[in-house]
C-alpha cells in the first residue's frame with residue numbers, strides 16, 4: 001500500500017492542537033503507513049510546498065500571509081481538515097469580533113511593532129473549502145485517530161452533529177442546567193469531549209463550537225437562560241466565546257429578546 | 262403468588278444479603294435533587310423514596326455505550342464481543358420501570374433477540390418497590406402503575422415494613438435463604454397495603470381517560486401546539502436518553518490505525534437529533550425540529566401490540582429532565598382537548614376542512 005502523505009500546518013493559535021497529536025503514543029503506529037511531508041513540530045525537514053493527501057490546519061486565519069498559505073495548502077492537498085476551534089470557528093480570539101481591530105491590537109501589543117499585516121481572526125472555511133473537522137480546544141485524540149483510521153481504510157469519517165448533552169446523559173451526570181440553573185452550553189455544543197465539564201459539575205462554555213447543520217438552537221437556549229435571569233448581553237457574551245462567527249447567533253438571540261414576555 | 266412480610270428492622274439485613282447474589286445496584290442520591298441507580302456498598306445510602314432516576318434501568322441491559330464486535334477487513338471477518346456477565350441485583354424499581362423493561366423485552370428479546378441485551382437480562386435480578394406519585398407521574402393513565410410480573414420480588418411499603426410479592430423461582434430462593442428475616446402477612450398488613458394503594462391512587466394528578474390520545478395525535482398533525490412547543494425545544498435529546506423505553510441506537514465503526522482492524526460500537530440514540538432520520542443520499546425524512554419533536558410523541562404513544570400498552574409508561578422523566586421545561590403530559594392533554602377547549606364550543610354549520618377544528622385555540 002502506498003503511504004499516505006500527511007501535512008500539519010499552523011496558523012494563528014496556541015499550538016495546543018498540534019501538541020495534543022504530536023504527543024500521542026499511537027503516532028508511532030503511523031510511521032509505516034504515512035509519510036509526514038510537513039509538520040514543523042515533529043519534523044525539521046518539513047516543507048509547505050509538498051503535495052499531501054491529508055492536510056491538517058490548525059489556527060485561525062489572522063494575517064494576509066495565512067490566507068495565501070491556506071490557499072496553497074488547498075491546492076496541494078486532497079483532503080483538508082480544519083483542526084480545533086481556531087481553525088473551525090475562529091477561536092476564542094474571535095470573541096472580540098465586534099471591537100475595532102486597532103483597539104484589540106493596542107490591548108495586546110501596545111505600541112509594539114510586527115512585520116506582518118494583522119487582520120481580524122477568522123475560520124479557515126471563510127477562505128477555502130474544508131472537508132472535515134476535528135472539533136475542540138484542543139481536539140480529542142480519539143477523534144484524530146478515528147478520522148485517520150477511517151481514511152486509512154479508504155472510507156470517510158462521520159461528522160459529529162449532536163450536542164454535548166447526549167454524552168452527558170450517557171454518562172449519567174446530573175444536569176446542572178436544570179438543577180442549578182447554570183448557563184450550560186451543552187445543548188448547542190458539538191459533542192465528542194464526553195461532556196468533560198459537566199462531568200466535573202462545571203457548565204459547558206462551548207469550546208467545541210456550536211453544532212452544525214442548523215441544529216444549534218441558540219434561540220431556545222437563550223430563552224431558557226433568560227428565564228433564569230440572564231441578560232441579553234450576558235447570554236451573547238457567553239455564547240460568543242467560541243461562536244463569534246456563527247451567522248445565526250445574534251439573529252436568534254435578538255429574536256428571543258424581541259418576543260418580550 | 263406468594264406473599265411474605267419483611268419487618269422494617271430487617272430491611273438492611275435483607276439488602277446486605279442481596280449482595281450474595283451479585284453486585285447490588287439501587288437508587289441513590291447523585292446530586293441535590295437527582296437520583297440514579299448506582300452500585301451500592303453501604304446499603305444505608307439507598308433511597309427508598311426517590312422520585313425517579315435520571316438514567317432509566319434499561320441501562321443495565323441495553324448499555325448506554327457498548328462494543329459490539331471487532332472486525333478485520335483483510336480477513337473479512339468479525340468477532341462479537343459479548344461480555345461474560347456476572348449475576349447482579351437491581352433493587353428499587355418502580356412499577357412503571359418494570360413495565361418499561363417488559364416493553365424493552367418485546368423489542369430486544371422477542372423477535373430478533375439482541376445478544377448483548379439478552380445476556381444481561383438473564384443475569385439481572387429485579388426487585389421492585391412501591392412509590393407515591395409526584396406531579397410528574399402518570400403511570401395510572403398508562404396502566405403501568407401496578408406490576409403483575411417482570412420482577413423477582415416486589416416490596417410494598419407498610420407502616421412497619423414491607424409486604425413482599427414473590428414473582429419468580431429466584432424470588433422464592435432469595436426469600437427462603439433468608440427466611441428468618443421474614444414473617445407471615447397478617448390481616449393488619451393487608452389493610453395497610455390496601456390503605457397505601459388507595460392513597461397512592463388518589464395521589465395521581467390526573468384521573469381521566471386517554472383512550473382517544475392515539476388517534477387524536479394522528480389527526481391533529483397541524484395543531485398549533487406542535488409549532489409552539491417545538492420552538493422551545495433545544496433538541497438536546499434528554500427526553501429520549503432518560504426514557505426507560507427508548508430503544509434506538511446509533512452504531513459507528515472505529516478503525517484502528519493499521520488500515521485493517523477495528524471495532525463497531527453503539528450508543529443510545531435520540532430521534533431529536535438530526536442524524537436519526539438521515540439516510541443514504543443525504544436525505545432526511547425528518548428534516549425539521551418540528552418533525553423530530555412530533556416523532557417522539559407519536560412513537561411513545563403508539564401501541565405495543567404484545568403488551569397492549571403504549572410505549573410510554575408514564576414515568577415522567579421526559580418532562581422532569583427537559584432543560585427547556587417542556588411538559589409532555591401538558592402537550593398530550595392539549596391534543597386531547599383536556600388543557601383548554603381546542604374545538605369550537607358549539608357545533609357550527611361549517612365543516613372543518615382537515616381533521617379537527619380548533620378555531621378557539623388561538624385566543
Ligand code: SF4
Nearest residue numbers: 165168175176184186
Ligand atoms: S449539564 Fe449541560 S451538557 Fe449536561 S445535560 Fe445538562 S445542559 Fe446538557
Ligand code: SF4
Nearest residue numbers: 193197204205207208
Ligand atoms: S463540556 Fe463544553 S467546554 Fe467542556 S470540553 Fe466539552 S465542549 Fe468544551
Ligand code: SF4
Nearest residue numbers: 494495497498500583
Ligand atoms: S429534553 Fe426537552 S429540550 Fe431536550 S430534546 Fe427533549 S423536548 Fe427538546
Ligand code: SF4
Nearest residue numbers: 504573574576577579
Ligand atoms: S415518554 Fe416520558 S413519561 Fe413516557 S416513559 Fe418515556 S420518559 Fe417516561
Ligand code: SF4
Nearest residue numbers: 507508509532557560
Ligand atoms: S424513535 Fe425516538 S421516541 Fe421512539 S424509541 Fe427511538 S428515540 Fe425513542
